[in-house]
Amino acid sequence: MTRFMHRYIRVVDAVNYRVGRVAMYGIFVIMGILLISSVNKTFFTPTLWTLEMAQFAMVAYYVLGGPYSIQLGSNVRMDLLYGEWSLRKKAWVDLMTVFFLIFYLLVLLYGAISSTAYSFGYWGTEPFSFFSGLITGTEEIGHMERSSSAWRPYLWPIKFVMIIGIFLMLLQCISELLKDVLRLKGEEI
Amino acid sequence: QTAIKWRFQTYAGAALGEHVTKPVIDFINKAANGELEIELYYADQIVPTGELFQALQRGTIDAVHSDDDSMASPTPLQQFGGYFPLATKHSLDVPVLFDQYGLADIWREEYAKVGVTWLSAAGQDPCNFNTKKEITSLADLDGLKLYTFPTAGRFLSQFGVVPVSIPYEDAEVAVQTGELDGMAWSGITEDYTVGWADVTDYFLTNNISGAWIGSFFVNQQVWADLPEHLKAIVMAGIEAGHTYRNQWYWGGEARLRAQGDKLQLRSIPQEEWVVVEDAAKVFWTEIAAESELNAKIVQTFRDYNDVISKAGPPYTFG
C-alpha cells in the first residue's frame, strides 16, 4: 500500500509538473494575442477573435497551471491558528480538510462534464451515459454549442480543457492527501 | 399550504429590468396572493447569460425572460430572436407575426422539443446605434467595435463592424475601457435608462430592425406542475407587462429623440441605407436556405412585409 502511494505521488506530481511547466509559458500566449489585438486595432482594423481567444488562453493557463501551483504551495491559507501548529498537527488537519477540497472539485468536475455534454447537443441529465453512448454509437452529436459572438467558436474545446484541468487538480489533491498520510506514518517524501 | 417558489432570471440588468421584467413579476406575485412567489434576478446574477438556457432546462432557474439570440438558444429559432435584420418596423408587428401569422406555434413546438415551455413573445424597441464617434455614412461603421446581438453582429460585420460579446452589465464600462466604441443594441429609451447615454455621444436613427423579439420561457416540468389558475395569473402578468412596455418604449423613443440632451441624433441618408436593406434580403435568403424550418419562418416575414408595404403608412415609413 505504501509503495502504491509513493508511486501514485511520483506519477501524478510528475505529470502535473510537466503540464504546469508548459502552461506557465501561456502568459506569453495571452500577451501575444493581446499585442496582436493592439497592433491591429491601432494600425489596421480591429480583430474579431482576439478578446475571446485571450479569454480561452487565460482559462487554459489557470486551470492547467492549477495543480502545479498547488505543488508550489502558493495557495493562500489563513494561518491565524494554522501557522502556530506543529508539522504533525498540520498534516492531521490537512488530512481532514483536503476532503472538502476534493468534494468541491468533484462537483466542479461533474458540472464541467455535464456542460461539455450540453455543448455537444445533449439535453438530458445523464452526461456519462451520453458520452459512453457516443463511443458505442447509441447517441449522436446534436446541436453544437457556439459562443454568441460574431467569431462563433465552438465551446466544447475550452470546456474539454477545463475537464482535463479540474481532473488533474483532483489528482493533485489526492496526491497531497497521500503525502499527509505518509507524513503521519513518519515517512520521508 | 406552502407557496410555490420560482427563481426567475432576466436578460436585463437591474436598471432596465425595472421596466421590462419587474412589473410582470410584481403583478404575478400580487395576484397569486402568496400561492406563487417569484424571485427576480437580473442579468448574470445567478448564471451567466450564456449558460441561461442550460440552467433553465435543468431547473437551476425556473423561468427566464430573454430573446432567443442572446441566451444562445440551442434551437434553430436562435437567430430569429432579438433583432432579425430588417424583419419588423414597429413593436406591434411582433404579436401580429406570432399570433396572426403562426410564429407562436413554431416557437411553442421547437422549445417543447428541448425541454422548455415557451409562453409568450412581444415586441420592444428598435435596434439603433449609440456610439462615441459620429456616424453619417456607411463607411463610418468600418472598424467600429460594437456590443450587439450575435445574429445582428454577424449581419453587420459585412460593413466592417466588429461585434464584441461581453456580459450585458459590463457594456457601459467596456465603452470607458475602450473595449467598445458603442452599441447596436436598443432604441434610445434604453440608452438613457441604463446609462449608455452617459458614455456615448451620438444616436443613429437608422435601425437594423424595428422591434426586438423577446420571450418568456419556463422549465417544462415546473410549468406542468403549476395549477391552472396560477398559469392564468402568470399569463395575465406577462400580458400586462407587454402593455406597459409598449407604452414605455413608444413614448420614450419619441420624447428622448426630441428632448433628450445626452445623445445627438445622426442619420445615414436613405439612398445609402438601401445598401443595408438589400444586404438584409440576401441575408434572409441565406438563412432560409439552411433548413425547411428557416425557410418557413423567413417566408412568414416576407408575407407579412408584403402586406404592410402594400398597406403603406403607418405600417411602413413612407
Added chain:
Amino acid sequence: MSYELIATLMFSSMMLMLLTGQRVFGAIGFVAVVASLVLWGDKGGFDLGFAAAMKLMKWYPLLTLPMFIFMGYVLSESKIADDLYKMFHVWMGGLQGGLAIGTIGLMVLISAMNGLSVAGMAIGATIALPELLKRGYDKRMVTGVIQAGSSLGILVPPSVVLVLYAMIARQPVGQLWLAGVIPGLMMAAMFIIYIMVRCWKNPTLGPILSAEERDMPRAEKLKLLTAGLLPIAIFAVMMVPFVNGWTSLVESSAIGALAAFLAAVVKGRMTREVFENSVRNTLSITCMFMWIILAALAFGAVFDGLGAVKAIESLFTEKLGLSPWVILILMQLTFILMGTFLDDTAMLVIVAPLYVPLVGALGFDLVWYGILYTITCQIAYMTPPFGYNLFLMRAMAPPEITIQDIYRSIVPFVLVMVGALALVMIFPQLALWLPNYVYGN
C-alpha cells in the same frame, strides 16, 4: 429556514473552514457547492460551481491580472529598480530622515508600474532595507515605511485590487483608477510628514547621510535622475495609448508587461534565473487568484440565489432603521476588523455579496466606495495575524528584525492610513474630483 439564517450559516461555516488553515479557495468553494446542492438539489445544484467558471471566463478585465502580476515580478526580480533607489539615496540623503522619505518616493514610482504590493515589498525589503539599516536608521520605522509604502501599489494606478472591485461592483475601471491617484499621493505625503515629524523630534531615528557619501560630481548626480525616467516611460507606454483610446485597458496591460520585460532585457538584467522566477511566480500567483475568484463567484451566486442580499439589505435599512452614514461607518469598522484576519480576495468575497449592493442602495457613490475599500485592503495587508506584506516582510527581512519589530512597526502607519480613510470619507472629492474632471464631459 429563513434567509437570514441560511446566510449566517453559510458565512459562519466558511469562516470556520478558513480557520482550519485549509486553502482558501477550497473552503469557499466547498461551502458554495454544498449550499447549492442542499438548496437546489439535483435541479441544477451540480451546475452552479461550474457556471462560475464560465462567468469568470467572460469577465474580460481579469485578463489584466496575469499581465500586471508578470510586470511586477519582472520589475522586482530583475532589480531594474536599483538605479531608482540610488537616485533617491543621493538626492534625498542630505535631509533628516531623507532616505526613508526617498523610500516612500521609490514606492510611489514602483506603484505606478505595477498593480500589486508584492513588487514594492520585494524591492523595498531587498534593496532599501539593508541600506537603511546600514546607515543607522531606526529599524522599526523603516520596516513600517516599506510595508506601508509598498501597499500603495494597490491604490495608485494600475491596481489589480481595483480591477477586482470593478468586476464585482460593476464600476468603470478607468474611473476607479483615476480615483485612486489623489488619495494615493495624499497618503504618501502623510507618510512623509509622519517621518519628518518623527525625525525632527528625534534625529537619531533617521541620521543625515555623511558628506563624503553624498559627494558626487554634479554631472553624475544629474545622470542618476534619468533612472526616474524608466518608470515614467513604462507608465507612459502603457497609459498613453489607453487614455487616448488607441488601445483598450486589457491591451494596454499587455503593452505594459511587454515594456517591463523589454526594459529588463535592454538593461541586461533578464538572466535565465530572473526569467524563470518571473514566469513561475506569475503562474502561481495568478492561479491562486483565479481559483479563489472561481470559488467566490459560485459562493456569490448561491448567496444571491437565496435572496440573502435582499434580506440583509432590509435588515439594515428597514428593521434597524439606521441612517446611511451610520451604516457606512459600521460597515467600515467591521470591514477593518475582518481585514486584520483575512486577505483581500477573501474580503472581496464577503464585501461583494453584502456590502457593495448595500452601499449602492444607500445612495453612495460606488467609485468612491472602491477607494475606501482599497484603503481598507491596504490596512489588511499589514495587520496581523493575516497580511501579505506581513508575511513577505517576515520572509525577506534581515535577521536583526524580529517579529516583534515587524508587528510594532506598522502601528503608526496603520493609524496614518485610518486617518487617510477618514479624510476620503469626509471629503469624497479627494477621490472623485479627478475622474469627474477627466470623464466629466
